[in-house]
Amino acid sequence: MTHLWEGVLPAVTTKFNADYSIDRAGTKKNIEAQIDAGVDGIIVCGSLGEASTLSLDEKLTVLDVAVDAAAGRVPVLLTVAENSTLDGCRQVTEGARHGAAGYMVLPGLRYLSDRRETLNHFRTVAEASPLPIMVYNNPLAYGVDVTPDMFAELASEPKFVAIKESCGDVRRITDLINVVGDRYSLLCGVDNLAMEAILMGGHGWVAGLVCAFPRETVVIYRLLKAGRLEEARAIYRWFAPLLKLDVSAKLVQNIKLAEAMVGLGTEHVRLPRLPLAGEERASVEALIRHALETRPTLPDVPAPR
Numbered sequence: 001m002t003h004l005w006e007g008v009l010p011a012v013t014t015k016f017n018a019d020y021s022i023d024r025a026g027t028k029k030n031i032e033a034q035i036d037a038g039v040d041g042i043i044v045c046g047s048l049g050e051a052s053t054l055s056l057d058e059k060l061t062v063l064d065v066a067v068d069a070a071a072g073r074v075p076v077l078l079t080v081a082e083n084s085t086l087d088g089c090r091q092v093t094e095g096a097r098h099g100a101a102g103y104m105v106l107p108g109l110r111y112l113s114d115r116r117e118t119l120n121h122f123r124t125v126a127e128a129s130p131l132p133i134m135v136y137n138n139p140l141a142y143g144v145d146v147t148p149d150m151f152a153e154l155a156s157e158p159k160f161v162a163i164k165e166s167c168g169d170v171r172r173i174t175d176l177i178n179v180v181g182d183r184y185s186l187l188c189g190v191d192n193l194a195m196e197a198i199l200m201g202g203h204g205w206v207a208g209l210v211c212a213f214p215r216e217t218v219v220i221y222r223l224l225k226a227g228r229l230e231e232a233r234a235i236y237r238w239f240a241p242l243l244k245l246d247v248s249a250k251l252v253q254n255i256k257l258a259e260a261m262v263g264l265g266t267e268h269v270r271l272p273r274l275p276l277a278g279e280e281r282a283s284v285e286a287l288i289r290h291a292l293e294t295r296p297t298l299p300d301v302p303a304p305r
Contacts, residue, residue, distance in 0.1 A: 003162065003184075003185035003203055004102075004132055004162065005040070005075065005077075005102070005134060005187070006040065006203035007205075007221060008038075008039045008041075008204060008218050009039065009041040009042065009043050009077070009187065009205070009206050009207070010034045010039055010207050010208075010210040011043045011048045011079075011206055011207065012031060012034065012042060012043065012044055012048070012049060012066070012211055013030070013048055013049055013255060013259065014027065014044070014045065014049040014050050014054065014062055015030065015268070016268040016270060018268060020268070020270055022058055022062060022065075023268070026265060028065050028068065028069045030264050030265055031066055031069040033264055034214045035073055037214035037215040037217075038303060039074060039210065039214060039217075039218060040074060041074045041075045041076070041077060041101075042069075042070060042076045043077045043078075043104055043206060044062050044063055044076065044077070044078055044079065045059045045062055045078060045081075046079040046081065047081070047138075048208055048211070048252055049062070049079065050252060050269065050273070051079055051081045052109075053271075053273075056090070056091060059091070063078050063098045063099065063100055064098055064099070067099035067100070075101030075102065076099065076100060076101055077100065077102050077104050077134065078091070078100040079104045079105075079106070079136075080103050080104070080125060081106045082106075082108065082109065083108060083109045083110050084108065085124050088125045088128075089128035090128075091103075092125060092128050092129035092130075092131065093128060095131070096129070096130045096131050100131060101131065101132075102131045103129060103132075103133050103134070104133075104135075104164060104206075105122065105125055105134070106142060107121055108121050109142060118146060122154060122160070123154070126159045126160060131159070132159050132161045132162075133159050133160050135151070135160060135162070135164070137163060137164065137165055138164075138189065139167055140167065141166070148180065149179060151163065151180050151183075151184065152179050155184075160184065161185060162184055163185070163187065164187050164188075164206045165186060165188060165197070165202075166188075166190050168193070170188075170200060173186055173197050173200040173201055174200055174201070177201050185203045186201065186204075187202060187204040188202050190247060191205075191207060191243035191244075192240060192247060194220075194221075195232065195236045198225075199224065205217065209242050209243055209245065209246055211255050211258070211264065212255060212259045212261070212265075213242065213258070215298060216235060216239055216295075217239075219235060219298045219301055220235050220236055220239070222302070223235070223301055225304040226301060231299065238291070238296050239291075242288065242291050245284065250276065250280075252269055253269060253273060253275055254284055256275070257275070257276055257288065261288050261289070
């Protein structure tokens with residue numbers, strides 16, 4: 001089955017100026033670097049994009065910048081991460097008017113919905129959406145697990161086309177395939193499980209460290225699709241210490257520091273977050289510096305056909 005969204009889809013950070021306003025030029029620069037490296041799509045205003053600190057108008061501004069930067073070369077997805085299902089419905093209506101190709105939708109936040117409420121939330125947002133949807137499952141962060149049998153129930157709604165799976169257990173890819181077959185595109189949302197998930201049948205990688213290391217991420221994915229596993233393993237092993245920075249409460253600060261060190265962003269974050277400091281900062285900085293000093297030479301790998 002040919003899926004709508006597969007490959008490497010960066011969940012990009014939201015770039016801010018020192019006064020906390022949206023840095024349009026910085027946002028565009030990073031997105032253009034992602035596309036130049038060969039990514040297959042862009043996802044804006046997710047957890048890494050500090051969605052909880054953005055108003056709807058600001059999310060639409062970021063979407064506008066991303067759509068302009070993509071210029072039709074790759075799809076741009078807007079994340080729907082709202083406390084209220086009705087707010088999610090308003091967002092999917094507005095996002096379509098601003099050029100989104102689709103949405104990555106989370107369960108309603110704060111309140112931990114039960115099975116019936118969770119399914120109703122997704123179906124209600126889908127009814128309001130004129131565009132296709134990737135369902136984001138991250139029970140570790142958001143407390144609600146959308147299980148394989150729940151995805152089997154959601155399969156009757158054609159707008160649900162993909163799953164970003166971030167439960168932290170790579171066995172979930174096999175469980176999903178056993179229950180729903182090839183109904184959805186399955187994308188791994190945990191950086192340091194991505195290679196394992198793709199080898200078990202995943203179709204792609206919703207990536208974080210890609211924001212600072214786009215070409216390495218793309219090359220790993222393309223090598224895996226080409227069956228060049230030893231080459232992919234070697235780069236992935238080099239990348240693994242960096243990928244752990246994504247599995248952290250400070251993932252935004254970690255990745256923004258990496259972006260700053262490679263010239264693809266700044267460390268500006270929105271309060272209550274603060275940039276890393278002290279020993280914590282020194283440790284992450286040293287890790288990134290070592291990775292840059294030992295950066296592998298990357299092969300040229302054509303995009304999968």
